[in-house]
Amino acid sequence: MRIIVPVKQTLDPRGITVRRDKERIFVNQEEYILEPGSKAAIEAALRLVESAPEAAGGAELVALCVGKAQADDALREALAMGCDSAYLLCDKAFEEADVGVTARVLAAAVEKLGGADLVITGRESGDTGAGQTGPRLAEALGMAQITDVYNASIEEGGLRAVRRWGEGYCAVLARLPAVLTVAPRAFPPRYPHGARIMNAYREWQVTTWGAEELGLDEGALSPLLSFRRESFPPPLQVGEQFEGDPAGMAQDILAALRAQKIVR
Amino acid sequence: MDLRLSEDQSMFKRMFADFCAKEIRPHGEHIDQAEEPPVELLNKAVDQGFWAALVPETMDGCGLDVYTYTLMLEEIGRADMSTAVTLAMHNSLVVKPLLDHGTGEQRDRFVAGLAMGELLGAFALTEPGAGSDAASLRTAAVRDGDSYRLTGSKVWVGNGGLAGLFLVFARSAGGITAFLVERGTRGLTVGYREKTLGLRGVSFNTLYFDDACVPADQRLGEEGKGLDIAQQALNYSRLGLGAIALGACERSLEEAVRFSMDHIQFSVPIAQKQIIQNYVANAKVSIEAMRGLVTHTAWLADTGQDFSQHASITKLFAGHTAFEVTNKLLQVHGGYGYMKEYAIERYYRDCRALEIIAGTSQIQQYLIARHIYRAEGLEIRP
């Protein structure tokens, strides 16, 4: 069974100060980390394999990362945590990537590896918080997708996952292959064993693939989104409070919505 | 200039030494381990006059001069520092201010109890936001007819858990003012006892004043004179701590010398090793320097001179030096110095407090520098 875990390297938020009054984010210490959502995804994959070793039968965990050369460190950490192999998808052509491009690059890598039974990502990353990689990847690969997963197990014929649904949870059964995005809170990542940390740098390899190896042309790598600027959301305004009996309040609220042209 | 002890002073010193060696010293380890104020010992000490050291004979006290008072504290410090600090705070910070600033009526009311072991004194100045910056204290004293209502909290009140009489500093309409507050006053709660690194036989407590009602005739001195009273009391306290440090260092040296003679390594007592001899010699130098300062400062006090500068100098020197001395003498003991059966272990912890209580070493430095620059016409800020 092959489980592919796309991981991301991000700035360590502990080295960042957000100053609303100066409308700026200050990077006091530029340190990079393996994104916590990614670590949760690796943890989820490891638990899946451990919980059903016979069903997983010789499972292979592969970590993928679209990033700059320094993202090698994130992949080494993935190896230390328990991945069997790691691929850095790195190319100058990927530098302007938006979420769509990233998903296409990952999909190309998955196909180059010969497909996967499961692809597991974090639900969203701490920096952009977009949460799109998993679903876009599922579309690109034509796989079922289950997002915001709190629990998963290999069952007869496929996978059973418990996901957030409104205020509660629901259980979903899926045939493999499938893409899961996991809730970081539900999969606190294990600490890597010391020997694996040593070996991740000394014994094991990270393979690098660029646009050419992945067979991606300019078209596939053109982003649809361009970054213009970043700003802080406007401060939360104290809203208007309505009082009175329910029917009266409903009339008042309707009048206010009409006045703001939110409804006609 | 004759630095010899007078006959009286020699007699007192001998008495103090005998009592402390026999009654207090054997209990030092237990006091520290059990973290119990030595109530029995303190009671026994009443008959020795330890609670009435500075009370004039005309008021049935010991009438000791300041120098003999320091001899007393030195001996108690030699035997056990928790006991010494407890009695020093009582005498220096409560009995003495009452004697110096109290009305006849106040003295009649409280001195006997303080002297006879019925009332232990405690000094309540420090607050959570007013430590080194004592003058920024916030406890309020509002005049209400023939009483004051006190509201606020005090922390690190030495003897707080045992005291019968508190000297409390609060801000009234006229400024910072001193008050004599009895235990059991409605609105006064004695709270949390600090768990300390050393001086574990001393009870340091938090006090809460919730509209506590203090009779106006228990105001000590005039409104606004509180800081002056506190400063003068602290002079005695600082000198007293210097004397205790002296006793503590002498005890530590005694312990180290004996250990180094008994402990054989490399076929000889370690006393034969040059470095051990150097540690011992250096400790002796420090002790004698400390003795000089204590003696001089006590003489200034006994001759009616201003001794505040010297009290700070003594306290600064004693705090720093006691740490250095006990640290090195602990090292003489090797691994044994780290074990609680050896007295040096607790003397090292106890002495560490001396750089903090009664004004940190940094505050003493400020006070000493301020005095120097003031003489030159410059006011320096803390």
Place this chain on the structure above:
Amino acid sequence: MDFSFPKEYQLFRRVVREICDTEIKPLAKKIDREHEVPSELVRKLASLGLMGVPFPQTYGGMGGGETGYCILAEELGRVCSSTTTVVGAHIGIAAMSIHLDGTERQKQKYLIPLAQGKHIGAFGLTEAAAGSDAAAIKTTAVRDGNEFVINGTKVFITNGDIADTIVIMAVTDSSLGAYGGITAFIVETASPGFSIGSLENKMGIRGSSTAECVLQDVRVPKENVLGRFGAGFLTFMKSLDIGRASLGAGCLGGAQAAMEASIAWSKLREQFGVPVATKQAVHFMISEMFVDIEALRSLVYRTAWLIDTHQPHIMEAAACKLFGSEVAGRCSNKALQIHGALGYSRDCEIERGWRDQRITEIYEGTNEIQRIVIAANLFRPYGVRIPT
């Protein structure tokens, strides 16, 4: 010249720091109060390979060398000296002596479970009359057929009461003195005749046990002689010499923690209308801490490099221990002063650090002994013998 740590060590440090902050730091006060490092904590560290950091992976270790071990010691020292001591005695002198001088068979039988943390190790050298003068030990080991019979009492033994394996120094020929008359033995504490006497009541590192170990007709097979017969003195000196570097690392962590706490407190605490950090007396103390710490950091990791590259390191390791313990002492003392009365209270972590660090100037060779070691090595090329 590249002063950066290789990447595997950077990742290792990050992971260990997270483990220390999350799993150990919240327990530190309790460990001190209840005099015990919980066995679940030790098991957790073992499960992550941390009880065998310097040893080769082929012997159940992590393959981290002395550098990796110093990183572990530093990070542990930053949060809990008791844990540092338990782990340090286990790795640094007990298992280390088997790593340095053990036969293949001994490594298979004893080093592997120690490195994996399945067994706990202790080092039994000191006796009541043999502290600095380690060669004056009186414990005897007498040959009896294929065994040795050991009799004696060891004191101040870290982990003595929780160890499975203890390396014991004993006199095998009292006529030969230190060189030739002392032999090291690997002893299983489950052996009949091995018992624990008293446990010391200490000022600090109260979570680590300091035990009296009594050996009464304890029999060990002759295969358990560690190192050359009669060369026990060399065996234990080798182990102590290396152990000192990591002690410096533990002190480095403790000093670092004291400085960080001082910075945090002094910017928070206001007196005279300003943060006390703005007072020269305070920030000067902190600056001095920084200088001490940086100097120690360079010393420790350069020494670790010397050890890992098999270069001479005896003086440097002794310097790590000597300087490190004094730095830890200065930093913890300054930190206490900066915290004022709070620093004197057991509600504050600083107070515990002050008590914990005091032993570092004493154990594993007092700082006086370290000075003698350094002097002896400095003067040896000139033919001047420095006596103890």
